Amino acid sequence: MAVYTPVSTSQAGLFLAGYDVGGLASIQPIAEGVENSNFLLNLHPTPIRDAGTGKEAGRLILTLFEKRVRTDELPWFVGLMRHLAQAGMAVPAPVPNKAGQCLGRLQGRPALLTRFLRGRSLGAGAITPQACHELGAAMARLHVAGQSYTPERANALGPGSWQGLLARCHEMAHHQPTGSESQAVAALAHLAGQALPGLLVQWPGAASCPRGQVHADLFPDNVFFTEGAEGSSRLAGMIDFYFACTDLLAWDIAIALNAWCFDEPEGAVSVGGRALFNKDHAQALLAGYQAVRPLVAGEVAALPVLCQGAAMRFLLTRLHDWLATPPGALVTRKSPWVYGERLQAFQRADVVAVLRVLGKRS
Numbered sequence: 001m002a003v004y005t006p007v008s009t010s011q012a013g014l015f016l017a018g019y020d021v022g023g024l025a026s027i028q029p030i031a032e033g034v035e036n037s038n039f040l041l042n043l044h045p046t047p048i049r050d051a052g053t054g055k056e057a058g059r060l061i062l063t064l065f066e067k068r069v070r071t072d073e074l075p076w077f078v079g080l081m082r083h084l085a086q087a088g089m090a091v092p093a094p095v096p097n098k099a100g101q102c103l104g105r106l107q108g109r110p111a112l113l114t115r116f117l118r119g120r121s122l123g124a125g126a127i128t129p130q131a132c133h134e135l136g137a138a139m140a141r142l143h144v145a146g147q148s149y150t151p152e153r154a155n156a157l158g159p160g161s162w163q164g165l166l167a168r169c170h171e172m173a174h175h176q177p178t179g180s181e182s183q184a185v186a187a188l189a190h191l192a193g194q195a196l197p198g199l200l201v202q203w204p205g206a207a208s209c210p211r212g213q214v215h216a217d218l219f220p221d222n223v224f225f226t227e228g229a230e231g232s233s234r235l236a237g238m239i240d241f242y243f244a245c246t247d248l249l250a251w252d253i254a255i256a257l258n259a260w261c262f263d264e265p266e267g268a269v270s271v272g273g274r275a276l277f278n279k280d281h282a283q284a285l286l287a288g289y290q291a292v293r294p295l296v297a298g299e300v301a302a303l304p305v306l307c308q309g310a311a312m313r314f315l316l317t318r319l320h321d322w323l324a325t326p327p328g329a330l331v332t333r334k335s336p337w338v339y340g341e342r343l344q345a346f347q348r349a350d351v352v353a354v355l356r357v358l359g360k361r362s
């Protein structure tokens with residue numbers, strides 16, 4: 001699911017009349033995603049041209065922003081996507097209305113039209129080293145292009161937020177009925193609580209790791225691929241910039257090493273397993289990245305701590321959402337335990353050693 005606010009064909013048609021994009025042929029709600037309401041708009045008869053390919057772009061994405069994204073921060077996100085699109089990156093380019101404004105209102109919500117990106121995200125089991133290499137290179141290009149976008153947005157889910165998130169998890173866990181799930185929740189919260197102080201002490205600063213604009217949620221579901229020659233996957237686009245912020249560039253790498261470089265199925269709910277770090281994926285991801293932007297020594301040294309921190313971030317937000325979302329809700333809850341295991345994996349000496357070696361290789 002993610003359509004929290006319905007939009008009828010006539011409402012969308014009226015909204016589109018304010019844009020120079022042609023008329024509305026049809027509107028389809030998009031089931032994927034969790035944060036906002038998204039719709040695919042099919043246009044006729046004079047579709048706008050795609051900036052990258054020059055081909056007719058007969059489809060647009062309409063996003064209505066729900067509670068999680070702060071309205072006063074929307075111009076920052078829109079500005080970043082515009083900036084990256086103008087730099088030639090395959091990201092959802094915001095479409096301005098006839099008055100030159102990108103942000104409008106529909107159904108009482110802030111609304112944005114963006115260009116449709118072709119391709120599909122890679123499902124579990126379909127991630128290859130070659131896809132990781134492409135991801136690394138595209139991420140580095142994003143970081144380089146982002147350097148000339150100067151407004152800043154703080155990372156609301158960085159280390160400064162973790163203590164508070166964990167406290168809220170403890171508070172909610174306190175009201176859970178006792179049972180095997182509450183034991184698993186307590187074990188995970190304990191693991192996070194043990195790792196947190198050390199992580200905060202070791203956290204690197206901008207003196208050793210360059211800062212800039214980061215996507216901060218480059219998970220496989222936010223990266224589109226098309227099929228290239230001989231069945232290979234070519235990266236076709238990156239979406240969902242609503243966690244983007246200004247932070248250490250290597251934060252994005254650490255998130256991707258968590259999200260793309262383990263062999264467990266992402267949805268698994270497991271406690272006490274041993275996460276299987278995929279060295280080939282990590283090597284390809286880092287090589288792809290460094291082909292565009294080589295890491296500095298401070299980043300290589302900080303990679304294990306940053307990877308533990310990224311695991312902590314997703315452990316905590318998922319645990320928070322797990323406890324806050326009733327089991328019967330329409331949104332599928334994501335497993336926080338997977339990230340407990342990944343946090344432990346990035347604490348292991350063998351994985352730390354591999355990261356140090358891979359980080360140095362350009």
Ligand SMILES: Nc1ncnc2c1ncn2[C@@H]1O[C@H](COP(=O)(O)OP(=O)(O)O)[C@@H](O)[C@H]1O
Nearest residue numbers: 030032033034035036038061092115116117240
């Ligand atoms: N620019 C785009 N081009 C093509 N599909 C898109 C685009 N933006 C969003 N989508 C579709 O909408 C879905 C949800 O988008 P996403 O930004 O991840 O939503 P949310 O912010 O709610 O998590 C994606 O999985 C994709 O199918």
Ligand SMILES: N[C@@H](CCOP(=O)(O)O)C(=O)O
Nearest residue numbers: 033034035217219314318334
């Ligand atoms: N990637 C995050 C959740 C954010 O969901 P998205 O649909 O907005 O990408 C996670 O996996 O926990």
